Amino acid sequence: MNEVVILSHLLDKYERSKHLFQSSEAGRGVMLKVGPGKKDFPEYDYENASIRDTWNTAAIHLEQEGLIQNEWVKGRPVLSCIRLKLNRVMDCYQLIGRTHPKELAMQVASLIREQLADASTCWIVAWRNQVCSDAQSEYSVPVYCKDGLSPLEDLLKAMACYDAMQGDSTTMRAFSSKCYHDTKYFERNVRDLFLRIAQKYDVGLSQLSAQESLGTREQLAYLGIYARPELYELAGDIVVHTENGSIHFCAATPYGLALPSTAVNHITSIDLTQIQRIVFIENKTNYDEYLLSELTQGTLAVYHGGFLSPQKKKLFQKLGEAVHTKCDVFFWADIDLGGFQMFAQLQRLIPSVKPLRMSGSDVEKYHANGLTRSAPYLDHLKSALAHQEYPLFTEAIEEILKYAVTIEQEAFLST
Numbered sequence: 001m002n003e004v005v006i007l008s009h010l011l012d013k014y015e016r017s018k019h020l021f022q023s024s025e026a027g028r029g030v031m032l033k034v035g036p037g038k039k040d041f042p043e044y045d046y047e048n049a050s051i052r053d054t055w056n057t058a059a060i061h062l063e064q065e066g067l068i069q070n071e072w073v074k075g076r077p078v079l080s081c082i083r084l085k086l087n088r089v090m091d092c093y094q095l096i097g098r099t100h101p102k103e104l105a106m107q108v109a110s111l112i113r114e115q116l117a118d119a120s121t122c123w124i125v126a127w128r129n130q131v132c133s134d135a136q137s138e139y140s141v142p143v144y145c146k147d148g149l150s151p152l153e154d155l156l157k158a159m160a161c162y163d164a165m166q167g168d169s170t171t172m173r174a175f176s177s178k179c180y181h182d183t184k185y186f187e188r189n190v191r192d193l194f195l196r197i198a199q200k201y202d203v204g205l206s207q208l209s210a211q212e213s214l215g216t217r218e219q220l221a222y223l224g225i226y227a228r229p230e231l232y233e234l235a236g237d238i239v240v241h242t243e244n245g246s247i248h249f250c251a252a253t254p255y256g257l258a259l260p261s262t263a264v265n266h267i268t269s270i271d272l273t274q275i276q277r278i279v280f281i282e283n284k285t286n287y288d289e290y291l292l293s294e295l296t297q298g299t300l301a302v303y304h305g306g307f308l309s310p311q312k313k314k315l316f317q318k319l320g321e322a323v324h325t326k327c328d329v330f331f332w333a334d335i336d337l338g339g340f341q342m343f344a345q346l347q348r349l350i351p352s353v354k355p356l357r358m359s360g361s362d363v364e365k366y367h368a369n370g371l372t373r374s375a376p377y378l379d380h381l382k383s384a385l386a387h388q389e390y391p392l393f394t395e396a397i398e399e400i401l402k403y404a405v406t407i408e409q410e411a412f413l414s415t
Contacts, residue, residue, distance in 0.1 A: 002058035033081055034081060158190050172220060198223060229261045234257065242266045276328065286413065336408075343390075385397045
């Protein structure tokens with residue numbers, strides 16, 4: 001046991017040294033400085049004879065095996081330095097059952113390339129290439145690989161299954177069953193690591209997470225994996241045609257109906273013949289209030305909900321495809337950076353959309369009840385204004401910068 005500790009300390013230092021990449025024994029070599037004031041070998045209590053002699057015995061045994069070289073304090077049975085014999089490094093690894101970093105790195109890279117050779121999902125490809133590059137050039141592997149390859153093997157199963165989905169959506173339990181033949185395995189053992197990697201390498205998720213405080217469910221939903229099917233609420237005189245029949249929303253006026261995300265792929269068309277105005281509303285409270293006090297004949301209200309999961313995006317695309325020339329489309333959200341970004345996302349799906357109640361005059365009207373913003377936040381808006389990132393919100397941004405506040409949708413409920 002003591003021999004294992006000594007060799008482990010030496011190999012830790014070896015892996016942090018230039019000798020990991022060089023076969024030469026030139027230079028200072030790899031050593032543990034032992035004795036008073038030295039921290040390389042904290043277990044070595046030279047003042048306690050019993051403890052010291054136990055470690056001395058282990059060190060002498062390793063030296064007799066030709067694995068290390070010991071140096072002693074002159075005239076005392078106290079170690080001063082333990083040097084690793086670099087020409088016996090591989091024997092040291094074998095003796096303590098530890099894998100050499102180069103060997104581990106090649107195992108990791110080979111496994112990843114084998115399992116994800118044909119991957120096409122951008123963030124998975126980016127992760128694969130980065131990890132394999134690090135393994136090749138630096139013998140570096142992710143921390144979850146250092147105590148065995150089982151976590152990596154589990155992760156690769158999830159990545160391969162996700163890549164095979166090709167943008168489709170599924171529930172987390174169904175995804176787990178497909179990957180592991182266990183409906184709860186992904187959630188219990190793989191989900192958190194899977195999301196950490198996706199957050200780092202999926203540009204869209206990374207940007208969204210920086211802008212908003214997304215929980216685990218929201219992050220998974222962004223990737224198309226749902227804890228349970230999402231519900232998409234709409235209210236107005238529309239007809240949704242599916243493979244199995246038609247849904248007439250007018251029967252539920254003014255309260256509307258909710259479509260589950262699992263139904264979106266089965267929608268064949270949406271009839272907006274009776275609609276002259278569509279209003280997307282970010283906030284749920286404002287949506288509910290709008291249905292009760294503002295919804296009129298010829299208007300379709302859609303609960304936006306903040307961010308676009310893959311299935312929600314598909315539904316909004318289908319709505320956009322159904323918009324006719326006599327139908328105006330509006331988006332109403334918080335008057336802040338997040339609201340501007342959501343508008344831009346929706347505009348990519350429905351180019352004719354226009355902002356509603358998000359003008360400079362609205363900021364002027366409600367600024368007394370606004371949310372005070374920090375200097376870095378305002379600097380971000382200044383940069384966006386200078387680069388004309390949100391041209392339809394120029395006046396709103398100028399008013400926000402004037403008062404140093406943003407306006408939440410709920411402010412409109414007080415009038």
